[in-house]
Amino acid sequence: DVKVTQSSRYLVKRTGEKVFLECVQDMDHENMFWYRQDPGLGLRLIYFSYDVKMKEKGDIPEGYSVSREKKERFSLILESASTNQTSMYLCASAAGAGEQYFGPGTRLTVT
Amino acid sequence: GEDVEQSLFLSVREGDSSVINCTYTDSSSTYLYWYKQEPGAGLQLLTYIFSNMDMKQDQRLTVLLNKKDKHLSLRIADTQTGDSAIYFCANQGGKLIFGQGTELSVKP
Numbered sequence: 001d002v003k004v005t006q007s008s009r010y011l012v013k014r015t016g017e018k019v020f021l022e023c024v025q026d027m028d029h030e031n032m033f034w035y036r037q038d039p040g041l042g043l044r045l046i047y048f049s050y051d052v053k054m055k056e057k058g059d060i061p062e063g064y065s066v067s068r069e070k071k072e073r074f075s076l077i078l079e080s081a082s083t084n085q086t087s088m089y090l091c092a093s094a095a096g097a098g099e100q101y102f103g104p105g106t107r108l109t110v111t
Numbered sequence: 112g113e114d115v116e117q118s119l120f121l122s123v124r125e126g127d128s129s130v131i132n133c134t135y136t137d138s139s140s141t142y143l144y145w146y147k148q149e150p151g152a153g154l155q156l157l158t159y160i161f162s163n164m165d166m167k168q169d170q171r172l173t174v175l176l177n178k179k180d181k182h183l184s185l186r187i188a189d190t191q192t193g194d195s196a197i198y199f200c201a202n203q204g205g206k207l208i209f210g211q212g213t214e215l216s217v218k219p
Contacts, residue, residue: 004153009151035209040119040211041211042115042117042199042209042210042211042212043154043199043209043212045206090153090154092154097141097203097207098141098142098203098207099142099144099156099159100154100207101156102146102153102154102155103153104151104152104153105151105152105153
C-alpha cells in the first residue's frame with residue numbers, strides 16, 4: 001500500500017512565524033503535491049514537484065514556498081504565517097499523471 | 112480556467128440510494144475520479160472511470176459518465192451511516208482538478 005505521511009496532524013502557530021510542513025511518501029513517486037482545503041472551496045493546488053529540486057506553482061502559491069531535496073520528501077514552507085493561512089493542508093503523491101495518494105492532512109491554525 | 116462543480120450538501124436516510132452529481136468543463140479528460148474524505152482524514156480514492164466509458168459498477172457504487180453533457184455521477188446503493196463523508200470528484204484533463212466536495216449526511 002502507498003503510504004503518505006505528514007509531520008503533524010494539528011499545528012498552532014503565531015502570526016509572523018516561519019512554518020514547515022513535511023510530507024514523506026514511500027512509493028518512489030515522481031510527483032508530489034501540496035493542497036489547501038477550505039470549506040466550500042474544495043482543494044486548491046499550492047505547489048507541485050515532478051522531480052527532485054523541481055517545483056511548479058499551482059493556483060495559489062502566494063505566501064508559500066516548497067523544497068524537494070529528496071525524492072520521497074516534499075516540504076511546504078510558510079515564510080511568515082498569517083491568519084488567512086489557517087487551513088487544512090493536504091499532501092499527495094502520484095506516479096506520473098493520474099491517481100493521487102493523499103496524506104492524512106495537517107490542520108494549521110495561525111493566531 | 113477549467114472547473115469542476117458539485118453541490119455542497121446531500122442528506123439521505125439509511126438504506127436509501129444516494130446520488131452525488133458533478134459537472135466539469137475540461138473536455139480533454141482521460142480519467143474521472145471519486146474520492147472520499149472521512150472526518151479528520153485525508154482523501155481516499157473510491158473509484159474512477161476512463162473517459163471512454165459511460166458506466167462502471169463496483170459493489171454498491173455505480174459511476175455514470177455523460178461525456179456530451181460533461182456530467183459525472185456517483186450512486187451509492189443502500190447508503191449506510193458509515194458512508195457519511197465528503198465526496199470529491201476530480202477530472203484528469205490537462206491537470207487534475209477537484210470539485211468543492213459534497214458533504215453526505217446519512218440519517219438513521
